[in-house]
Amino acid sequence: MGFVVSVGMEVHAELLTKTKMFCGCPNAFGGEVNTRVCPVCLGLPGSLPVINRAAVRHVLATALALNCSIARRSLFHRKNYFYPDLPKGYQISQYEETNPIGYHGHLELPTGKRIGIKRVHLEEDTGKLLHLPDGRSGIDYNRAGVPLMEIVTDFPPDIHSSEEAKQYLQYLRLTLIYLGVCDGKMEQGSLRCEPNISIAEEGSKSLGVKTELKNLGSFKAVALGIQHEAERMEAAVAKGETLRQETRGWDEKAERSYPMRVKEFESDYRYFPDPDLPPMKFEDAFIEEVRNSLPELPTARHRRYTSSFGLSDYDAELLIAEPAWAEFFDACVNKGGEPKAVCNWMNGDFAKMLNESGTVVSESRITPDHLADLVALVSSGQISGKMAKEVFETSFATGQMPRDIAQKQGLSQLSDKEAIRKIVIAVLNENADSAQKYRSGKTGVLGFLVGKVIQQSSGRANPQLVNELLIEELKR
Numbered sequence: 001m002g003f004v005v006s007v008g009m010e011v012h013a014e015l016l017t018k019t020k021m022f023c024g025c026p027n028a029f030g031g032e033v034n035t036r037v038c039p040v041c042l043g044l045p046g047s048l049p050v051i052n053r054a055a056v057r058h059v060l061a062t063a064l065a066l067n068c069s070i071a072r073r074s075l076f077h078r079k080n081y082f083y084p085d086l087p088k089g090y091q092i093s094q095y096e097e098t099n100p101i102g103y104h105g106h107l108e109l110p111t112g113k114r115i116g117i118k119r120v121h122l123e124e125d126t127g128k129l130l131h132l133p134d135g136r137s138g139i140d141y142n143r144a145g146v147p148l149m150e151i152v153t154d155f156p157p158d159i160h161s162s163e164e165a166k167q168y169l170q171y172l173r174l175t176l177i178y179l180g181v182c183d184g185k186m187e188q189g190s191l192r193c194e195p196n197i198s199i200a201e202e203g204s205k206s207l208g209v210k211t212e213l214k215n216l217g218s219f220k221a222v223a224l225g226i227q228h229e230a231e232r233m234e235a236a237v238a239k240g241e242t243l244r245q246e247t248r249g250w251d252e253k254a255e256r257s258y259p260m261r262v263k264e265f266e267s268d269y270r271y272f273p274d275p276d277l278p279p280m281k282f283e284d285a286f287i288e289e290v291r292n293s294l295p296e297l298p299t300a301r302h303r304r305y306t307s308s309f310g311l312s313d314y315d316a317e318l319l320i321a322e323p324a325w326a327e328f329f330d331a332c333v334n335k336g337g338e339p340k341a342v343c344n345w346m347n348g349d350f351a352k353m354l355n356e357s358g359t360v361v362s363e364s365r366i367t368p369d370h371l372a373d374l375v376a377l378v379s380s381g382q383i384s385g386k387m388a389k390e391v392f393e394t395s396f397a398t399g400q401m402p403r404d405i406a407q408k409q410g411l412s413q414l415s416d417k418e419a420i421r422k423i424v425i426a427v428l429n430e431n432a433d434s435a436q437k438y439r440s441g442k443t444g445v446l447g448f449l450v451g452k453v454i455q456q457s458s459g460r461a462n463p464q465l466v467n468e469l470l471i472e473e474l475k476r
């Protein structure tokens with residue numbers, strides 16, 4: 001019996017703002033516990049929340065980037081539940097079908113596959129429980145009230161494998177980073193993903209009971225967790241067990257899920273509009289202003305690199321992995337660098353040098369001018385590919401322009417035909433036996449002779465010219 005896996009994705013992204021969602025406390029990661037708190041984010045009686053405009057703008061930009069409809073009037077609701085990390089006893093969130101800032105959108109992957117988005121809404125983060133080795137527990141409220149965006153995929157799900165889930169998450173994360181709304185650091189918890197997984201018999205019209213997975217701290221964990229969960233469910237069904245709707249945790253070390261709690265249903269939360277917060281109204285002019293400010297997004301960039309420049313999917317993916325890296329590439333190409341050559345230098349030597357020196361592109365002495373210059377020196381035949389590697393290394397270390405380095409070190413490639421011919425004739429005289437072999441049909445010795453000529457020229461002779469002139473002289 002075959003099964004179809006369906007995966008819904010719920011992603012929480014902490015927004016990059018100066019202050020928290022409803023108060024003036026700084027929004028930052030880490031720091032001394034309970035130092036970024038005030039009566040509002042501690043939920044003290046009598047305190048009143050004020051909406052953070054920058055956070056609203058971030059969610060609107062994301063919703064537009066994800067092709068969502070925008071609510072003209074959007075409310076905040078109270079989601080009630082009791083847990084120590086929630087000082088007010090409720091989380092301010094957004095409820096209902098078309099009330100969230102964005103709804104009914106999609107994210108398009110470079111493959112052309114569209115993943116439907118049900119909603120993009122704004123809420124606040126909770127505090128963090130800390131469990132001490134001596135058995136006591138503490139709470140850090142620095143994170144309580146940090147602006148949090150929730151992005152939920154459509155139902156029924158468009159995602160049917162762990163690989164697709166991973167790709168969706170990768171492109172969603174990149175989109176948020178390009179928009180500048182979230183830093184995407186899964187290891188710090190600023191991007192958190194909770195997939196829900198269900199299996200159904202092939203051909204079945206209804207979806208199976210779903211489980212939600214928590215504690216997935218990396219892309220690897222997301223892909224592995226989904227795959228294992230689907231396999232666990234299939235095995236349970238095969239044994240005749242009945243699956244139940246529940247929340248399970250992922251144990252990264254043991255690579256298996258464990259039961260956490262039976263899933264709450266929405267009615268348990270007693271949602272109602274927050275009487276302390278006014279409705280948000282979105283005017284066309286504001287929506288259009290934000291829409292016009294959107295940058296070129298990763299999927300569009302990937303498509304431009306592959307279709308206009310003929311780069312491979314693999315190369316395009318490496319280039320768009322970071323906005324600064326993609327911008328460096330575009331700047332080089334705009335300065336006349338041949339795209340394929342620029343790409344090869346970047347994803348090859350440049351990436352390796354940055355990696356080895358532990359620096360990022362924005363800290364490097366290499367600017368787009370340097371790389372465009374290097375590419376031009378090679379393509380015009382002024383220096384060989386081998387020389388270019390040395391020049392690039394010097395340029396990386398010193399910040400000198402490749403052109404200047406080549407000139408100073410006398411590295412310029414020898415392309416003077418008559419000068420090369422002199423060396424060719426000398427080499428043929430010294431290696432008469434090899435020349436004889438070639439003339440008797442053993443053309444394989446040509447490589448040896450080319451090497452000799454280049455050696456005699458101290459590595460400067462243009463290999464293509466050496467090749468041509470050798471054959472010319474051998475045939476004479």
Ligand code: ZN
Nearest residue numbers: 023025038041
């Ligand atoms: Zn506060």
Ligand code: MN
Nearest residue numbers: 012093123150
């Ligand atoms: Mn949420």
